[in-house]
Amino acid sequence: MKVLVPVKRVVDANVKVRVKADGSGVELANVKMAMNPFDEIAVEEAIRLKEAGKVTEIVVISIGPQQAQETLRTALAMGADRAILVKVDETVEPLGVAKVLKGVVEAEQPGLVVMGKQAIDDDSNQTGQMLAALLGWAQGTFASKVELDGDKARVTREVDGGLQTVELKLPAIVTTDLRLNEPRYASLPNIMKAKKKPLDEKSPADFGADVAPRLKVVKTEEPGGRKAGVKVGSVAELVDKLKNEAGVL
Amino acid sequence: MAILLIAEHDNASLSDQTAKALSAALQIGPDVDVLVAGKGAKAAADAAAKLKGVRKVLLAEADELAERLAEPFAALIVSLAGNYDTIVAPATSSGKNVAPRVAALLDVAQVSEIIEVVSPDTFKRPIYAGNAIQTVQSTEPKKVITVRTASFQAAPEGGSATVENVSAAANPGVSSFVENKLSESDRPELTSAKIIISGGRALGSAEKFQEVILPLADKLGAAVGASRAAVDAGYAPNDWQVGQTGKVVAPDLYIACGISGAIQHLAGMKDSKVIVAINKDEEAPIFQVADYGIVGDLFTILPELEKAL
Ligand SMILES: Cc1cc2nc3c(=O)[nH]c(=O)nc-3n(C[C@H](O)[C@H](O)[C@H](O)COP(=O)(O)OP(=O)(O)OC[C@H]3O[C@@H](n4cnc5c(N)ncnc54)[C@H](O)[C@@H]3O)c2cc1C
Ligand SMILES: Nc1ncnc2c1ncn2[C@@H]1O[C@H](COP(=O)(O)O)[C@@H](O)[C@H]1O
Numbered sequence: 018m019k020v021l022v023p024v025k026r027v028v029d030a031n032v033k034v035r036v037k038a039d040g041s042g043v044e045l046a047n048v049k050m051a052m053n054p055f056d057e058i059a060v061e062e063a064i065r066l067k068e069a070g071k072v073t074e075i076v077v078i079s080i081g082p083q084q085a086q087e088t089l090r091t092a093l094a095m096g097a098d099r100a101i102l103v104k105v106d107e108t109v110e111p112l113g114v115a116k117v118l119k120g121v122v123e124a125e126q127p128g129l130v131v132m133g134k135q136a137i138d139d140d141s142n143q144t145g146q147m148l149a150a151l152l153g154w155a156q157g158t159f160a161s162k163v164e165l166d167g168d169k170a171r172v173t174r175e176v177d178g179g180l181q182t183v184e185l186k187l188p189a190i191v192t193t194d195l196r197l198n199e200p201r202y203a204s205l206p207n208i209m210k211a212k213k214k215p216l217d218e219k220s221p222a223d224f225g226a227d228v229a230p231r232l233k234v235v236k237t238e239e240p241g242g243r244k245a246g247v248k249v250g251s252v253a254e255l256v257d258k259l260k261n262e263a264g265v266l
Numbered sequence: 267m268a269i270l271l272i273a274e275h276d277n278a279s280l281s282d283q284t285a286k287a288l289s290a291a292l293q294i295g296p297d298v299d300v301l302v303a304g305k306g307a308k309a310a311a312d313a314a315a316k317l318k319g320v321r322k323v324l325l326a327e328a329d330e331l332a333e334r335l336a337e338p339f340a341a342l343i344v345s346l347a348g349n350y351d352t353i354v355a356p357a358t359s360s361g362k363n364v365a366p367r368v369a370a371l372l373d374v375a376q377v378s379e380i381i382e383v384v385s386p387d388t389f390k391r392p393i394y395a396g397n398a399i400q401t402v403q404s405t406e407p408k409k410v411i412t413v414r415t416a417s418f419q420a421a422p423e424g425g426s427a428t429v430e431n432v433s434a435a436a437n438p439g440v441s442s443f444v445e446n447k448l449s450e451s452d453r454p455e456l457t458s459a460k461i462i463i464s465g466g467r468a469l470g471s472a473e474k475f476q477e478v479i480l481p482l483a484d485k486l487g488a489a490v491g492a493s494r495a496a497v498d499a500g501y502a503p504n505d506w507q508v509g510q511t512g513k514v515v516a517p518d519l520y521i522a523c524g525i526s527g528a529i530q531h532l533a534g535m536k537d538s539k540v541i542v543a544i545n546k547d548e549e550a551p552i553f554q555v556a557d558y559g560i561v562g563d564l565f566t567i568l569p570e571l572e573k574a575l
């Protein structure tokens with residue numbers, strides 16, 4: 018079975034982004050970029066399924082600018098077999114991404130798509146569910162465990178009250194949560210090998226996908242700040258402040 | 267300009283996240299119908315009918331809706347969508363699961379986790395773990411929106427809407443429910459608690475977490491939260507995680523114990539009314555958002571605090 022893993026190039030999770038002074042967006046010049054952490058987990062899961070003999074080929078795909086190649090090379094170095102870059106310079110909304118991915122799925126015919134639950138830049142948490150909808154497939158979102166068994170996948174999901182397990186008919190979409198696995202680092206020899214793995218370049222038009230934005234971003238601003246308060250010297254002082262100053266006890 | 271609000275419930279009772287999302291919906295427009303999809307969910311529907319401002323409650327019951335599986339649930343919402351311009355869901359795990367599926371089936375963009383209604387088609391939402399706030403306008407023929415419930419007050423009771431039965435849509439039949447393993451607790455829920463006490467990596471083990479954090483929570487009538495590091499290490503269950511990719515909370519009082527204050531954690535709690543930080547490192551970033559900080563060892567401070575209450 019072939020697995021497709023979409024990976025997004027995002028601002029590194031350790032960077033505290035700043036809003037541009039003119040309110041037109043966030044400052045992205047000279048900011049460290051990386052693979053979306055949930056997508057690293059997705060790549061890792063695909064590799065583990067391949068190592069377990071349940072998967073034969075892992076295709077990674079990114080929709081983004083030329084530099085998204087680096088993100089794809091990282092996935093190849095981790096252990097993916099082949100990569101596709103769908104080159105777009107503008108921001109593509111989740112629905113547009115899902116439309117491109119639908120085209121890729123139709124061309125590649127994977128038995129499973131594993132992707133992140135959320136991109137840590139737009140924090141949308143939409144694309145996997147949208148792709149499942151467009152394909153008419155089942156979805157197992159926020160996965161902390163995935164078991165493949167014949168033509169079915171059993172997915173344990175992190176939900177508000179605890180854990181929920183569902184069974185999905187394959188092909189299906191799985192989106193990853195933090196506890197699914199711990200992604201490996203690519204070794205130096207594998208980074209070298211990844212340079213020779215195939216990476217195809219395509220455009221949204223190759224998949225007949227309309228990626229024009231539907232939403233208008235009116236402005237981007239700093240969040241309302243919170244200033245540091247006081248340090249108290251003892252537990253007694255803390256309790257007194259909480260009771261008599263803040264009135265929350 | 268009617269609005270369909272997707273209720274959050276467990277069949278037996280209505281979650282107060284529904285009442286919070288209702289407040290957001292009423293800021294978008296006055297004609298709000300509530301959809302309760304489930305099995306044996308009459309009690310939840312009756313509770314929704316009592317919320318002030320609800321025009322009508324739609325109750326859809328079927329086996330495959332008992333656990334609100336995304337595929338039949340989305341099909342149901344799409345079958346009702348013709349009567350509505352806007353579909354609103356609380357950004358709970360169930361709402362986040364189904365809403366984008368509905369949006370894609372309707373071929374419209376979704377606006378996720380709004381924190382403010384600027385006008386009926388314009389909303390504010392956080393991006394980059396809350397480090398920036400975007401104002402977005404949706405001119406889609408149908409708007410699909412999820413609501414960050416921590417940013418809205420619960421709508422009060424005082425309504426008496428009618429409950430109307432609607433039929434479930436055809437089940438796509440691609441998924442089935444296997445089991446739930448839900449945390450059982452008498453403590454308040456994280457998303458509705460007035461006080462939250464949260465523990466981080468510093469707790470060191472599940473035993474210590476239970477020994478030090480839980481008695482204090484019980485004394486305060488508080489809910490218990492955790493950082494990702496504490497959950498990943500198995501000190502606390504996944505549904506206690508507060509943060510960018512966990513739960514977003516805004517209680518009256520949030521007590522962070524042995525939590526450094528990474529941006530991903532702050533994203534989930536920095537709108538709390540009063541924040542207390544207990545950390546042995548006086549440089550820990552959590553102190554930059556705390557109203558009251560104590561520098562010291564939580565293993566001596568927390569038992570002291572429990573005694574002082
Ligand atoms: C994609 C992604 C998503 C994430 N989502 C979340 C999320 O939703 N929620 C979240 O919380 N994190 C999230 N994180 C993780 C986040 O970046 C931090 O790693 C995490 O919050 C750290 O947890 P911590 O503060 O418990 O641990 P640490 O950062 O290790 O901090 C422990 C603190 O305890 C203090 N300490 C140690 N011993 C004592 C003692 N005896 N007494 C008092 N203080 C003590 C230390 O001084 C330190 O400040 C995410 C990360 C990524 C990459
Ligand atoms: N531009 C993109 N290229 C590849 N994958 C993407 C892209 N945008 C989103 N995704 C995938 O969709 C997931 C959820 O993203 P989002 O819905 O934007 O939060 C990500 O974790 C990725 O797996």
